[in-house]
Amino acid sequence: MNSGKFESIRKKIEQGDRLNRQDAEALFKWPDILDVGELAHLVRTGLHDDRAYYVVNRHINYSNICVNGCAFCAFGKRPGDPEAFELAVEDIIGKLNEPGSHAITEVHIVGGCHPELPFDYYEEIIRAVKSWRPDVIVKAFTAVEIAHIASREGKSVAWVLERLKDAGLDMLPGGGAEIFAPSVRARICPAKISGDEWLEVMRTAHRLGIKSNATMLFGHLESFHDRIDHLLKLRDLQDETGGFVCFIPLPFLAKKSPLRDIPGPTGVDILRTIAVSRLVLDNIPHIKAYWVMLTVKLAQLALFFGADDFDGTVIEEKIGHMAGAESEEALTREEIEYLITSAGFRPVERNSFFEPLTK
Numbered sequence: 001m002n003s004g005k006f007e008s009i010r011k012k013i014e015q016g017d018r019l020n021r022q023d024a025e026a027l028f029k030w031p032d033i034l035d036v037g038e039l040a041h042l043v044r045t046g047l048h049d050d051r052a053y054y055v056v057n058r059h060i061n062y063s064n065i066c067v068n069g070c071a072f073c074a075f076g077k078r079p080g081d082p083e084a085f086e087l088a089v090e091d092i093i094g095k096l097n098e099p100g101s102h103a104i105t106e107v108h109i110v111g112g113c114h115p116e117l118p119f120d121y122y123e124e125i126i127r128a129v130k131s132w133r134p135d136v137i138v139k140a141f142t143a144v145e146i147a148h149i150a151s152r153e154g155k156s157v158a159w160v161l162e163r164l165k166d167a168g169l170d171m172l173p174g175g176g177a178e179i180f181a182p183s184v185r186a187r188i189c190p191a192k193i194s195g196d197e198w199l200e201v202m203r204t205a206h207r208l209g210i211k212s213n214a215t216m217l218f219g220h221l222e223s224f225h226d227r228i229d230h231l232l233k234l235r236d237l238q239d240e241t242g243g244f245v246c247f248i249p250l251p252f253l254a255k256k257s258p259l260r261d262i263p264g265p266t267g268v269d270i271l272r273t274i275a276v277s278r279l280v281l282d283n284i285p286h287i288k289a290y291w292v293m294l295t296v297k298l299a300q301l302a303l304f305f306g307a308d309d310f311d312g313t314v315i316e317e318k319i320g321h322m323a324g325a326e327s328e329e330a331l332t333r334e335e336i337e338y339l340i341t342s343a344g345f346r347p348v349e350r351n352s353f354f355e356p357l358t359k
């Protein structure tokens with residue numbers, strides 16, 4: 001790419017114009033990552049100034065039993081596997097009563113596509129968490145789980161979402177999107193719903209007033225073209241619904257998966273992808289530096305490459321760590337604030353919808 005093309009992209013960004021597919025391709029190919037980061041930082045600071053958000057949250061995985069067997073996943077286990085587990089509703093409340101949970105404002109609940117759990121179970125989880133603390137935000141079940149539950153029940157996705165919303169579901173977390181390209185999906189997660197079906201679950205959720213996040217798993221078998229296509233599909237849906245709160249780029253962690261021969265993305269590729277995401281997704285307000293997958297040190301750097309959110313305390317994260325994440329198991333509020341301030345940003349505690357909270 002010649003420098004004229006890069007300057008035309010810079011001009012578009014400065015004028016607030018939308019980038020197209022060719023612009024995104026050029027940004028993935030531009031040799032100097034700092035140039036791309038500078039543009040993303042311009043947009044990030046225009047939107048959020050020096051604020052870097054975080055949430056005090058807890059993860060709960062109700063079960064890792066899953067019928068899908070995705071090739072990149074070290075979390076899901078087949079029924080009968082010695083490492084398979086399933087929590088009773090009382091176990092979940094027991095975890096919430098453990099020391100340290102009093103300050104959380106969000107409970108993030110996801111699991112595998114379980115072959116047998118009845119629909120009542122999912123409703124009961126949500127009701128139990130809401131009666132534990134009515135003000136806590138329940139962000140639960142990926143679009144993949146929602147589609148699986150609907151299919152098992154013989155009901156529509158809308159029916160499932162409406163019932164779960166009545167039980168107290170506040171938000172969907174956004175996982176399971178992986179990469180939308182059908183040819184890649186056929187190799188890494190052939191049993192999972194298609195990219196179009198994932199988008200349709202989100203469309204339905206947003207129509208019902210349930211906001212969500214969105215993810216992209218990158219650095220495995222996909223091309224830059226596939227990443228751009230993924231981002232543009234999210235941007236199109238966001239134009240239609242406005243329901244995405246935050247985009248979460250997830251670097252592929254190969255170590256403990258059947259795809260362990262793939263090296264995974266480099267640090268430079270991760271930062272560039274975060275920056276391009278910030279520049280292309282001009283209608284999604286927040287970009288997350290998910291420290292669990294990035295490591296805290298790369299997450300700090302990502303704040304200069306378009307990211308404005310540090311995720312949270314993430315007590316008891318399992319999925320990334322079972323895949324070989326080298327990050328801490330959890331962070332305290334003080335540790336997150338230190339990481340943010342020492343990078344030169346201003347920490348702002350938020351709730352799941354990015355509303356600032358006063359301590």
Ligand code: SF4
Nearest residue numbers: 066068069070073076
């Ligand atoms: S990624 Fe999700 S759907 Fe796929 S095997 Fe793992 S838990 Fe199951």
